[in-house]
Amino acid sequence: MSVETIAWKQGKVTIVDQNALPGRLVFLDIRSTADLCRAIKSMKIRGAPALGAAAAFAVWLGIRNSKAKDYKALAIELKRLITLVGSSRPTARNLFWGLEKIEAALQRNRYCPVSEIKQALLQEALSLLEHDKSVSRKIGSFGQSLIKSGDRILTVCNAGALATIDYGTALGVIYAAKEKGKKVKVFACETRPMLQGARLTAWELRRHGIDVTLICDNMAATLMRQGKIDAVIVGADRIAANGDTANKIGTYSVAVLSTYHKVPFYVAAPSSTFDLCISSGEDIPIEERPREEVVSLFFKKPIAPEGIRVYNPAFDVTPQELITAIITEKGILRPPFSRNIAGKIKD
Amino acid sequence: MSVETIAWKQGKVTIVDQNALPGRLVFLDIRSTADLCRAIKSMKIRGAPALGAAAAFAVWLGIRNSKAKDYKALAIELKRLITLVGSSRPTARNLFWGLEKIEAALQRNRYCPVSEIKQALLQEALSLLEHDKSVSRKIGSFGQSLIKSGDRILTVCNAGALATIDYGTALGVIYAAKEKGKKVKVFACETRPMLQGARLTAWELRRHGIDVTLICDNMAATLMRQGKIDAVIVGADRIAANGDTANKIGTYSVAVLSTYHKVPFYVAAPSSTFDLCISSGEDIPIEERPREEVVSLFFKKPIAPEGIRVYNPAFDVTPQELITAIITEKGILRPPFSRNIAGKIKD
Numbered sequence: 001m002s003v004e005t006i007a008w009k010q011g012k013v014t015i016v017d018q019n020a021l022p023g024r025l026v027f028l029d030i031r032s033t034a035d036l037c038r039a040i041k042s043m044k045i046r047g048a049p050a051l052g053a054a055a056a057f058a059v060w061l062g063i064r065n066s067k068a069k070d071y072k073a074l075a076i077e078l079k080r081l082i083t084l085v086g087s088s089r090p091t092a093r094n095l096f097w098g099l100e101k102i103e104a105a106l107q108r109n110r111y112c113p114v115s116e117i118k119q120a121l122l123q124e125a126l127s128l129l130e131h132d133k134s135v136s137r138k139i140g141s142f143g144q145s146l147i148k149s150g151d152r153i154l155t156v157c158n159a160g161a162l163a164t165i166d167y168g169t170a171l172g173v174i175y176a177a178k179e180k181g182k183k184v185k186v187f188a189c190e191t192r193p194m195l196q197g198a199r200l201t202a203w204e205l206r207r208h209g210i211d212v213t214l215i216c217d218n219m220a221a222t223l224m225r226q227g228k229i230d231a232v233i234v235g236a237d238r239i240a241a242n243g244d245t246a247n248k249i250g251t252y253s254v255a256v257l258s259t260y261h262k263v264p265f266y267v268a269a270p271s272s273t274f275d276l277c278i279s280s281g282e283d284i285p286i287e288e289r290p291r292e293e294v295v296s297l298f299f300k301k302p303i304a305p306e307g308i309r310v311y312n313p314a315f316d317v318t319p320q321e322l323i324t325a326i327i328t329e330k331g332i333l334r335p336p337f338s339r340n341i342a343g344k345i346k347d
Numbered sequence: 348m349s350v351e352t353i354a355w356k357q358g359k360v361t362i363v364d365q366n367a368l369p370g371r372l373v374f375l376d377i378r379s380t381a382d383l384c385r386a387i388k389s390m391k392i393r394g395a396p397a398l399g400a401a402a403a404f405a406v407w408l409g410i411r412n413s414k415a416k417d418y419k420a421l422a423i424e425l426k427r428l429i430t431l432v433g434s435s436r437p438t439a440r441n442l443f444w445g446l447e448k449i450e451a452a453l454q455r456n457r458y459c460p461v462s463e464i465k466q467a468l469l470q471e472a473l474s475l476l477e478h479d480k481s482v483s484r485k486i487g488s489f490g491q492s493l494i495k496s497g498d499r500i501l502t503v504c505n506a507g508a509l510a511t512i513d514y515g516t517a518l519g520v521i522y523a524a525k526e527k528g529k530k531v532k533v534f535a536c537e538t539r540p541m542l543q544g545a546r547l548t549a550w551e552l553r554r555h556g557i558d559v560t561l562i563c564d565n566m567a568a569t570l571m572r573q574g575k576i577d578a579v580i581v582g583a584d585r586i587a588a589n590g591d592t593a594n595k596i597g598t599y600s601v602a603v604l605s606t607y608h609k610v611p612f613y614v615a616a617p618s619s620t621f622d623l624c625i626s627s628g629e630d631i632p633i634e635e636r637p638r639e640e641v642v643s644l645f646f647k648k649p650i651a652p653e654g655i656r657v658y659n660p661a662f663d664v665t666p667q668e669l670i671t672a673i674i675t676e677k678g679i680l681r682p683p684f685s686r687n688i689a690g691k692i693k694d
Contacts, residue, residue, distance in 0.1 A: 022652040187658070190641070190651070192539060192563035198642070198651040206652055213656045216539035216641055218564040218597025222663045225599065250565025252572065253604065260603050294537070294563060295545070304537070304545040305369040305553055309560045311534070316569045 002166050005050045006057065008126060013057045015045045018162055018196075022203040033062035033081060040088040040095075043194060047163020048237045048273055049132050051089065052098035056125040058085040059102050063121060071110050074117060078106055090285040091246055091315045093238035097272040098128060129165050135270045136167035138329035140176030143233070143268050146325070146332070147173065149182040151230040154220055157191045157248035158200035159235025159268065169268040170233040171201065173327060175208060185211045187229065189220055191250060193293040193312065217250050224261035232258050233327075236269035243320030243337025244281025245269075252316040255323070264324040271328050274345045281317035289314045349513050352397045353404065355473060360404045362392045365509055365543075369550040380409035380428060387435040387442075390541060394510020395584045395620055396479050398436065399445035403472040405432040406449050410468060418457050421464060425453055437632040438593055438662045440585035444619040445475060476512050482617045483514035485676035487523030490580070490615050493672070493679070494520065496529040498577040501567055504538045504595035505547035506582025506615065516615040517580040518548065520674060522555060532558045534576065536567055538597060540640040540659065564597050571608035579605050580674075583616035590667030590684025591628025592616075599663040602670070611671040618675050621692045628664035636661045 003025070006015045013030040019042065020026040028044065030036045036058040039045050045054050062081040068074035082099045089095060105124035109117045147153070153174060157163075160171030167175060177184050186205055191197035198214055205212040215223065223229050232254055238246040245251075245267050258265040278284060291310035296302050304310075326333040326341075333340045350372070354361045360377040366389065367373040375391065377383050383405040386392050392401050409428040415421035429446045436442060452471035456464045494500070500521060504510075507518030515522060524531050533552055538544035545561055552559040562570065570576050579601055585593040592598070592614050605612040625631060638657035643649050651657075673680040673688075680687045 023649065189565075190539070192537070192565060195650050198655075202655045203652045206655065213658050214641060214651055215658050216564070216596070218536075218539060218600050219658060219660060219663075221600035221603055222596065222660060223658070225663075249563070249569065253565050253568035253600070256568055256607050257600065257603055260607060294561060302370065303542050304561055305550045308545075308549045308553065309558075311560050311562050311566060311570070313566060313569060316566075316572075 003161065004166050005047070005162055006045060006053050006165065007129070008057065013061060015039060015054070016162065017044045018046060018200060019044050022199050031061065033058050033084065036061060037085060037088045046196070047158065048092035048094040048235065049136070049164040049169065049270055051092045052094035052272055053125065053128045053132060053165060055085050055095045055098035056102045056128050059099065060121055060125045064118060066118070068114055070114060071117065074114055075106060078103065089287060091237045091287045093275045094270070094272045101128060132165040132270070133167060135329040136164045136169060136172045137176070139169050139268050139270065139327055140167065140172035142332050143173030143266070143327040144176035144180055144182070146266060146327070147177040147182055147184060147231065152185045152187065152228055154187045154189065154223065154229045154232045154254065155201060156189045156197065156234045156251050156254055158196040158204070160201055160204045162200045162204055163235060169235045169270065171204065173233055173268050174210060178208070178210060185213070187213050187215055187223060189215060189217045189250060189254070191248060192217055196248070220254055221257045224257055224263055229263050231264045231266060233266045233268055236267050236273045237315055238284050239267070239269060239274045239326065240278040240280050240284060241276045241338060241341060242280050243323055243326065243341060244284070245318045245320070245323060246281060246284040246286065246315045247318065249313050249316050252318045255318040259322050265322060266325050266327055267323055268327040271330055271345045274341060276341070276345065281319060284317055286316070287314040288312055350508065351513050352394070352509055353392060353400050353512065354476070355404065360408060362386060362401070363509065364391045365393060365547060366391050369546050378408065380405050380431065383408060384432060384435045393543070394505065395439035395441040395582065396483070396511040396516065396617055398439045399441035399619055400472065400475045400479060400512060402432050402442045402445035403449045403475050406446065407468055407472045411465060413465070415461055417461060418464065421461055422453060425450065436634060438584045438634045440622045441617070441619045448475060479512040479617070480514060482676040483511045483516060483519045484523070486516050486615050486617065486674055487514065487519035489679050490520030490613070490674040491523035491527055491529070493613060493674070494524040494529055494531060494578065499532045499534065499575055501534045501536065501570065501576045501579045501601065502548060503536045503544065503581045503598050503601055505543040507548055507551045509547045509551055510582060516582045516617065518551065520580055520615050521557060525555070525557060532560070534560050534562055534570060536562060536564045536597065536601070538595060539564055543595070567601055568604045571604055571610055576610050578611045578613060580613045580615055583614050583620045584662055585631050586614070586616060586621045586673065587625040587627050587631060588623045588685060588688060589627050590670055590673065590688060591631070592665045592667070592670060593628060593631040593633065593662045594665065596660050596663050599665045602665040606669050612669060613672050613674055614670055615674040618677055618692045621688060623688070623692065628666060631664055633663070634661040635659055
């Protein structure tokens with residue numbers, strides 16, 4: 001049942017090709033930094049927590065066959081790789097956190113021989129996989145306390161097993177609720193333009209035997225008005241020190257709708273998603289993606305006039321005042337977020 | 348430049364096949380009630396005002412070769428046709444208004460010979476085309492007074508030339524503003540699942556030389572938060588006596604977002620869209636459409652897991668308290684709507 005989104009097997013990185021889902025479950029073997037960066041850019045692997053591990057492995061793939069003779073030469077190569085991988089996608093904080101973890105492992109082992117440093121870097125990348133599995137389950141455990149049996153939960157994009165290593169943040173809360181014997185019903189927003197909700201969330205919830213209904217993004221408000229949504233749970237790509245949360249485009253819209261309809265709005269994310277150097281969401285870099293994602297579905301048949309101008313931000317920022325609570329592996333944070341984030345989350 | 352969405356030419360009804368746009372501008376000749384009903388159901392012709400005329404012609408196509416010898420026989424056939432056409436789509440009030448116009452023409456001419464009654468029915472259907480052209484321009488004329496040069500306007504679905512005979516309601520306001528020399532910029536929500544915004548609104552605004560940018564529905568909130576939307580203008584499928592407005596799914600969502608961001612939210616619709624027999628939006632029948640519209644784009648390649656449950660309401664209801672004004676051919680209605688609708692709109 002359980003699928004690892006990214007794994008290290010027999011000298012290569014194996015990822016689930018998320019652009020092939022839901023049609024086919026395809027594993028891709030990746031052997032170079034460039035190939036893994038391409039997979040990240042094209043969203044074959046995506047989801048903030050998964051990108052933390054992917055970034056670390058992307059660096060490892062570039063460094064493992066390095067001919068560097070000493071720490072200094074290795075460090076120069078590593079810095080170059082970190083810059084390269086860091087330019088693949090800008091918004092998810094976890095990607096940079098994964099790179100920082102690799103760089104810290106280098107620093108810790110600077111007095112070791114090059115072969116041992118390399119081994120330590122691989123161990124660090126591997127430990128990020130185990131770390132994520134454990135963190136996701138803790139988030140699930142804390143988060144499920146917010147869910148009552150019978151709840152109908154709306155989610156956006158995919159913050160599930162496919163966005164992490166094997167369990168999920170927002171969907172991890174749902175899996176944990178199910179493990180506690182609670183019955184939950186999920187409404188998955190399809191999440192245009194890349195349809196992660198339709199393709200990934202619907203797929204993995206069904207695999208886990210969760211009752212799921214697919215809707216277009218513009219139908220969420222109607223369900224809320226009908227009183228059919230008890231809670232919203234979403235993931236996050238970057239959370240500022242004040243709690244402002246960047247997540248997949250459409251999240252902010254759902255947060256405003258939740259506030260208007262008095263539906264609790266929860267964010268579920270590991271502490272690696274927090275960026276304490278950023279005071280508010282205004283400073284979070286928002287990626288703009290290619291227009292082709294909007295004008296044609298999966299780059300196939302056009303669905304809009306040729307040459308039409310498109311605005312295609314990949315993320316938006318939900319201001320902290322619209323967030324009911326943030327579920328982390330260190331516990332559930334509630335307002336005032338600035339104080340409570342500072343108290344619980346450390347870099 | 349100007350294209351007639353539906354026309355009567357050389358003994359047949361000609362419609363623009365809106366499912367072929369934006370790729371190709373295809374005209375379909377339609378010769379029977381059944382074919383026109385199929386075109387309505389499959390949304391080859393759509394848009395509340397256009398459906399009023401389409402319904403009238405659908406009845407005419409069924410009655411024109413009638414062998415009925417007297418009024419009574421003809422009336423029985425006509426009633427049956429009205430029931431049939433009335434079952435094609437439930438939400439747009441104009442469709443039923445078109446049928447009522449045909450029935451009233453029958454009544455007015457009940458003492459005429461059958462051949463003259465038939466001629467009167469055709470004249471009535473033809474007059475609906477001219478009526479719509481005139482009404483759309485009046486709506487545009489009133490509505491453009493609400494638009495300032497430089498305004499950035501968000502719209503949902505297609506309430507343009509393609510939703511009427513040749514001008515539009517919500518987009519008619521934009522065309523009229525342009526004719527007055529005002530510069531406007533339009534953001535078109537793509538409008539899942541059927542993408543009328545991407546396929547139709549983007550297409551016709553470009554044809555008319557209007558600056559248009561396409562967005563996914565879940566991006567509207569972000570633009571509003573950025574202060575980039577000065578007004579929202581949408582069409583309507585049915586307006587209750589209190590002003591509650593049914594329109595394409597996603598309209599309610601945008602109305603809540605407009606209210607939250609203090610952006611004026613305008614509805615533009617002819618008086619034939621008002622249903623004074625219905626006191627509030629709760630009584631408006633909302634069509635649910637096939638799941639295939641959501642799980643595959645235009646019934647092509649699947650974009651969601653096989654068998655996934657789908658909720659696919661075609662319309663939603665925007666409660667009157669979220670509406671700034673309703674633009675009609677009889678003038679601009681403002682709250683309190685119940686009183687002002689009763690004063691201006693007569694069946």
